[in-house]
Amino acid sequence: MLHSxxxxxxxxxxxxxxxRHTPAAMLARARELGLYAYTLTDHCECQEYWEKYRERAQTAFGAMEALAPEEIRFCRGLELGQPLQDLSGAEDAVKRFPYDFVIGSLHNLENREDFYFLDCTRMPLEEIHGLLREYWRELLEMISWGGFDSLGHLTxxxxxxxxxQGISIDLHPxxxxxxQVFLALIQKEIALEVNTSGLRQKLGRTMPDLPLLARYRELGGRLATLGSDAHCTEDLGGGIDEGMGLLKEAGFTEFAIYEKRRPVMLPLE
Ligand SMILES: [Zn+2]
Ligand SMILES: [Zn+2]
Structure with a gap:
């Protein structure tokens, strides 16, 4: 890694x-890469919490507890998907284990499937913009609930x-x-994540990208976290150095990792 x-x-x-890989293999890779801190954040999709993810979260937390991290700052995290789509599940999930870090994510709109499955190629452009408007609206509701530390992969x-799907979207409207999303995050002291997975995917940029990071900063945003969203050892740490460079370009001098649900600020050097 380029940054200390x-x-x-x-x-x-x-x-x-x-x-794809065990928590132990992911941690070993993090150490091999020379990461300063490593937080594992397995999925907890709230709309399937009681029937599926409650047990999965238990397995994941148990696996993290069993790890013996050496020469690396290791934190235990969770990616909480769609908390408002089962609020009782979300609240149970975050208080059940002593996590260091909880990411709040929105993978699908209420009563819709994950954007991953949504075919927009046959939709009129206005309908796509409507989906995006709904996306910002649901994010605002999530932030006003506030039971997480960083907002995952905005955009x-x-x-x-x-x-x-190659549909060009102008975010200007x-x-x-x-x-409003940025101001709500700032007001609630929730961080904004720089998700670097887009750099290795067809999107070709971080989520959110530099102009949005700069706007968040301009509005007073100070808390930012970084994540590769790797699902295998090969992608771990991918784009993190570049993401740190973007934060610097956007005017940040530090970023955050979380321990015991509190931000620990680190320099972007
Ligand atoms: Zn996600
Ligand atoms: Zn993820």
Missing amino acids: FASDCHNHSACSPDG YPLRYIQGE HKEAID
Whole structure:
């Protein structure tokens, strides 16, 4: 890693349905890469919490507890998907184990499937903009609930709409709505994640990208976390150095990792 404090705070092991390697293998890779801090954040999709993810979360936390981290700052995290789609599940999930870090994510709109499965190629452009408006609105509700530490991969729908399906989206009409998301994060002291997975995918940029990071900073945003969203050892740490460079370009001098649900600020050097 180029940066002394390079840290990966969003990634998945085989404790997630779409992860490939064990927590121990992921931790070993983090150490091999020379990451300063490593946080594992397996999925907890709240709309399937009681029937599926409650047990999975237990397995994942048990696996993290069994690890013996040496020469690395290791933190135990969770990626909480769609908390408002089962609020009782979300609240149970975050208080059940003593996590260091909880990411709040929105992978699918209420009563819709994951953007991953949504085919927008046959939709009129206005309908796609409508989905994005709904996305910002649900994010605002999530933030006002506030039971998480960092907002995961803002602009996630673009990974599929723009990256995978090649539909060019102008975010200009959404500027005000995105500002509302940033202001809500700042007011609630919730961090914004720089998700670097887009750099190795067809999208070709981070989620959110540099102009949005700069806008968040301009509005007063100070808390930012970084994550590769790797689902295998090969992708771990991917794009973290570049993400740190983008934060610097956006005017940040430090970023955050979380321990015991509190931010620990580290320099972007
Ligand atoms: Zn996610
Ligand atoms: Zn993830």
